[in-house]
Structure formats: C-alpha cells, structure tokens
Amino acid sequence: MNQPQSNxxxxxxxxxxxxxxxxxxxxxxxxxxxxxxxxxxxxxVQKGVVIGARSRIQSHAFICELVTIGEDxxxxxxxxxxxxxxAAGGPARGDKTLWRNTVIGNRVSIGSNAxxxxxxxxxxxxxxxxxxxxxxxxxxxxxxxxxxxxLAPRS
Numbered sequence: 001m002n003q004p005q006s007n008x009x010x011x012x013x014x015x016x017x018x019x020x021x022x023x024x025x026x027x028x029x030x031x032x033x034x035x036x037x038x039x040x041x042x043x044x045v046q047k048g049v050v051i052g053a054r055s056r057i058q059s060h061a062f063i064c065e066l067v068t069i070g071e072d073x074x075x076x077x078x079x080x081x082x083x084x085x086x087a088a089g090g091p092a093r094g095d096k097t098l099w100r101n102t103v104i105g106n107r108v109s110i111g112s113n114a115x116x117x118x119x120x121x122x123x124x125x126x127x128x129x130x131x132x133x134x135x136x137x138x139x140x141x142x143x144x145x146x147x148x149x150x151l152a153p154r155s
Contacts, residue, residue: 076112
C-alpha cells in the first residue's frame with residue numbers, strides 16, 4: 001500500500017522578537033516576527049514574511065511569501081494574502097518570478113476574511129471585513145467592498 005508524503009505543522013527557522021505569543025497549531029517557517037506580536041492558531045506564515053512589532057495575526061490567517069506587515073497592525077480571522085496574480089493566464093506553478101510582493105504599512109487593521117492581492121497599503125488604513133484589495137491604497141482611511149474602495153468620511 002502506498003503512503004502519502006506527510007508534512008507536519010511546525011514552527012521552524014523563525015526569528016522571534018521579545019515577548020511574542022503564538023497559539024499552536026500554527027505553521028510558521030523561515031519568517032521574522034517582531035517584538036510583542038501575537039499569532040493565533042491555525043495560521044500559516046510562509047518563508048521570507050516579516051511581521052512588525054506589536055502586530056496581531058488572528059486565527060486561520062494565511063500570509064504567503066513576499067508579504068511585509070508593518071508595526072501595530074491587526075490581521076483578522078481568515079485573512080488571505082495572495083502573491084500569484086495568474087499573470088500568465090493560470091497559476092505560476094512554481095515560477096516564483098511571476099509572484100508579486102505586498103507591503104502593509106504601520107497601524108493597518110484588516111477585517112476578517114479579507115483578501116489582499118499584491119499591493120502596497122499606506123499607514124493608518126482600515127480594511128473592512130470581507131473586502132478584496134486589488135489596488136494600492138496610498139491614503140489613510142477606511143476601505144471596504146469588492147473591490148475595496150475608500151468609504152466617504154462621516155460628516
């Protein structure tokens with residue numbers, strides 16, 4: 001009888017700052033997590049990801065390669081980061097030259113179940129739950145929807 005290849009959930013080759021709290025099971029590998037961060041259960045933080053100090057990553061989040069998250073950020077439950085835009089008409093299938101990076105500024109809050117495509121998000125931004133961010137966000141403010149758009153300020 002054939003046996004499948006089995007990769008176990010693991011925390012390996014991670015550079016942790018002081019006072020980091022993780023709740024297992026989580027899959028963290030070859031990444032950097034700054035001082036005072038929290039990482040909830042059932043998360044995956046992939047190779048090369050950098051998470052700034054005092055940021056909180058809630059349960060079931062997926063943070064793929066080529067993502068940088070600033071300081072004092074909040075990533076809600078089930079947030080998905082995407083680095084493959086299907087630029088060649090389908091999945092990159094291992095051709096990492098087709099992947100794109102994502103940079104999240106400081107003090108950014110991302111609501112539960114949001115999807116973040118390869119973009120740059122400025123400091124002091126709030127992304128509503130369930131939003132899909134498809135373009136760079138250059139100005140502080142609140143954004144929501146699919147695709148995410150700036151919400152009008154209250155008067």
